[in-house]
Amino acid sequence: MVKKSVAALVVETLAQSGVERIYGVCGDSLNGITDSIRKQERVRWVQVRHEESAAFAAGAEAHLTGRLAVCAGSCGPGNLHLINGLYDCHRSRVPVLAIAAQIPSQEIGSGYFQETHPEHLFAQCSNYCELVSHPEQMPRVLEIGMQTAIARRGVSVVALPGDIALCEAVTEHPRLTFPPPQPSVCPSDDEITKLAKVLNDSEKITILAGAGCAGAHTELIAIAAKLNAPIVHALRGKEFIEYDNPFDVGMTGLLGFSSGYRAMMNCNTLLMIGTDFPYQQFFPKDATVVQIDIRGEQLGRRTKVDHGLVGDTKTTLRALLPHLKQSPDDEHLKSALEHYRKARKQLDELATEGREEKGSHPQFVTRVLNELAAPDAIFTCDVGTPTIWASRYLTMNGRRRLLGSFVHGSMASALPQAIGAQMAHKDRQVISMSGDGGLAMLMGDLLSLQQLQLPVKTIVYKNDALAFVELEMKAAGILEFGTDLQNPDFAKMAEAAGILGLTAESSDQVRPKIAQALKHDGPALVEVLVHRQELAMPPTITLAQMTGFSLFALKAVLSGRGDEIVDLAKDNLLRRWFS
Ligand SMILES: Cc1cc2nc3c(=O)[nH]c(=O)nc-3n(C[C@H](O)[C@H](O)[C@H](O)COP(=O)(O)OP(=O)(O)OC[C@H]3O[C@@H](n4cnc5c(N)ncnc54)[C@H](O)[C@@H]3O)c2cc1C
Numbered sequence: 001m002v003k004k005s006v007a008a009l010v011v012e013t014l015a016q017s018g019v020e021r022i023y024g025v026c027g028d029s030l031n032g033i034t035d036s037i038r039k040q041e042r043v044r045w046v047q048v049r050h051e052e053s054a055a056f057a058a059g060a061e062a063h064l065t066g067r068l069a070v071c072a073g074s075c076g077p078g079n080l081h082l083i084n085g086l087y088d089c090h091r092s093r094v095p096v097l098a099i100a101a102q103i104p105s106q107e108i109g110s111g112y113f114q115e116t117h118p119e120h121l122f123a124q125c126s127n128y129c130e131l132v133s134h135p136e137q138m139p140r141v142l143e144i145g146m147q148t149a150i151a152r153r154g155v156s157v158v159a160l161p162g163d164i165a166l167c168e169a170v171t172e173h174p175r176l177t178f179p180p181p182q183p184s185v186c187p188s189d190d191e192i193t194k195l196a197k198v199l200n201d202s203e204k205i206t207i208l209a210g211a212g213c214a215g216a217h218t219e220l221i222a223i224a225a226k227l228n229a230p231i232v233h234a235l236r237g238k239e240f241i242e243y244d245n246p247f248d249v250g251m252t253g254l255l256g257f258s259s260g261y262r263a264m265m266n267c268n269t270l271l272m273i274g275t276d277f278p279y280q281q282f283f284p285k286d287a288t289v290v291q292i293d294i295r296g297e298q299l300g301r302r303t304k305v306d307h308g309l310v311g312d313t314k315t316t317l318r319a320l321l322p323h324l325k326q327s328p329d330d331e332h333l334k335s336a337l338e339h340y341r342k343a344r345k346q347l348d349e350l351a352t353e354g355r356e357e358k359g360s361h362p363q364f365v366t367r368v369l370n371e372l373a374a375p376d377a378i379f380t381c382d383v384g385t386p387t388i389w390a391s392r393y394l395t396m397n398g399r400r401r402l403l404g405s406f407v408h409g410s411m412a413s414a415l416p417q418a419i420g421a422q423m424a425h426k427d428r429q430v431i432s433m434s435g436d437g438g439l440a441m442l443m444g445d446l447l448s449l450q451q452l453q454l455p456v457k458t459i460v461y462k463n464d465a466l467a468f469v470e471l472e473m474k475a476a477g478i479l480e481f482g483t484d485l486q487n488p489d490f491a492k493m494a495e496a497a498g499i500l501g502l503t504a505e506s507s508d509q510v511r512p513k514i515a516q517a518l519k520h521d522g523p524a525l526v527e528v529l530v531h532r533q534e535l536a537m538p539p540t541i542t543l544a545q546m547t548g549f550s551l552f553a554l555k556a557v558l559s560g561r562g563d564e565i566v567d568l569a570k571d572n573l574l575r576r577w578f579s
């Protein structure tokens with residue numbers, strides 16, 4: 001019988017559990033793993049240009065499929081590069097396994113070439129992180145890692161020295177062959193009865209719903225109908241909540257709609273369902289707060305909570321529904337919906353074509369993209385202003401998906417997440433909404449689109465600035481500094497990389513160029529020149545922010561940059577006030 005290596009057993013164990021690919025960059029210490037991948041057909045090696053991209057790509061795949069996804073890096077710098085992407089996966093609670101190759105086991109502790117200690121390095125961005133120092137630990141350690149990633153929804157890291165990977169395996173085959181358990185979790189009968197009483201006795205209820213409502217759309221809408229409650233969503237919940245929703249009043253938060261903000265602030269009872277919306281300032285101070293979450297440790301994390309229940313959304317709402325009376329009063333709902341209608345109209349008015357010779361309003365660009373994209377498109381958006389435009393101008397429909405680095409908040413996720421999305425969904429349209437700063441940060445992986453034959457469409461919002469930070473600086477009352485970008489011609493760069501590269505210099509070119517890119521049978525990039533000073537006004541301007549803004553104005557004028565203030569006003573304030 002042919003003897004099997006530990007590496008071959010690793011690959012077999014992953015294949016057996018349904019893993020189809022491993023994203024990474026190869027290297028000496030990973031040779032055992034990559035060579036084992038080469039020798040079989042069930043698990044594919046997806047070669048990218050930066051390990052951070054590998055981790056983001058795996059995270060996107062895990063987010064979209066709900067299944068375990070895998071990335072790998074060689075020892076030392078190779079797996080260190082994974083870290084930022086893994087943080088994102090871990091904080092977004094998606095099941096990802098990282099294989100962190102390690103230096104030869106007999107050298108550990110000697111300060112050897114490329115030596116690091118992955119158990120320490122990855123401790124903060126994983127639930128499970130173990131070094132394999134003996135072939136006998138395999139496949140058990142790997143299986144515990146996989147099981148932990150799936151059960152606790154997060155990252156597991158298995159550090160595997162190159163020499164151990166090449167050793168003969170002691171155990172022949174994977175031990176665990178059961179499918180991932182899918183338990184229903186429900187609060188006790190007593191808790192459900194008490195919750196129903198609280199809600200039946202309340203007036204003016206608003207629901208704040210988040211990503212934890214995935215798969216429970218019907219139940220969520222049924223609850224809102226019984227309670228006559230407007231539904232505000234948190235950003236990660238947008239893709240699951242906004243569509244076919246007669247109770248939708250938009251998002252809250254700094255990027256949110258005034259209607260979302262108002263519906264929360266004006267309620268007597270706030271019902272939080274499957275959300276970890278992080279910004280304390282946006283919670284009502286005096287309302288009774290009820291929170292339902294699958295993880296008990298989430299209860300009361302963001303605001304004071306009067307009634308906390310542990311349960312999955314679908315099971316809990318199903319159990320609750322028969323106990324609820326139909327609310328007779330729909331004034332709060334009607335007023336919130338009316339406010340939403342106005343807020344939506346105002347935002348839509350900012351998404352106009354514009355007549356400037358150069359540059360477009362990014363809102364308009366996103367509106368056009370939204371209109372032209374496929375009904376089941378997968379969008380990824382960079383942290384920076386693309387997150388603003390995506391959250392406000394993309395319409396979800398239950399089939400479309402939206403991903404970003406929404407919890408970890410890292411730049412540059414859109415392109416690598418698009419790679420993972422397209423690998424997992426070969427036949428769907430995948431669109432990366434990239435910032436010019438974000439794209440440049442992991443630009444090497446534009447090359448992967450060509451090499452892997454991935455027809456990802458990259459829309460670059462080219463404002464020649466780290467514009468989101470400029471906004472933050474303005475709001476904080478300081479002059480922007482270090483935010484200028486001297487950009488290349490991204491379309492030419494794309495062409496040089498074998499990707500269709502297009503430029504939309506003015507508004508009238510936006511629709512035809514995006515349409516051409518979306519139709520193109522292969523990867524395409526559209527560089528769209530957008531205005532730099534598109535201030536995304538928060539739904540409510542606090543005194544502190546106002547002060548910040550005036551301070552900026554003052555400083556700008558004093559430093560001879562008054563013309564910039566005029567630009568800012570022209571681009572935003574005037575459009576908002578006089579449109
Ligand atoms: C630049 C930038 C600006 C941002 N601005 C905003 C903003 O203005 N507004 C905004 O909303 N967000 C904003 N975000 C995103 C924000 O940081 C959070 O990531 C987001 O609000 C969280 O959304 P969520 O609550 O839907 O998802 P999550 O944070 O993923 O929370 C989901 C919750 O549901 C629970 N859960 C999971 N599954 C279940 C289940 N089956 N049953 C019950 N519970 C479950 C989880 O335990 C978790 O507590 C911004 C992000 C960036 C990068």
Ligand SMILES: Cc1ncc(C[n+]2csc(CCOP(=O)(O)OP(=O)(O)O)c2C)c(N)n1
Nearest residue numbers: 384385410411435436437438465466467468
């Ligand atoms: C890795 C990382 N570095 C820095 C930041 C801080 N930051 C947040 S948004 C942003 C600017 C993003 O610029 P760009 O991608 O060009 O998008 P824009 O806001 O200009 O549209 C920066 C620097 C971050 N979030 N992540």
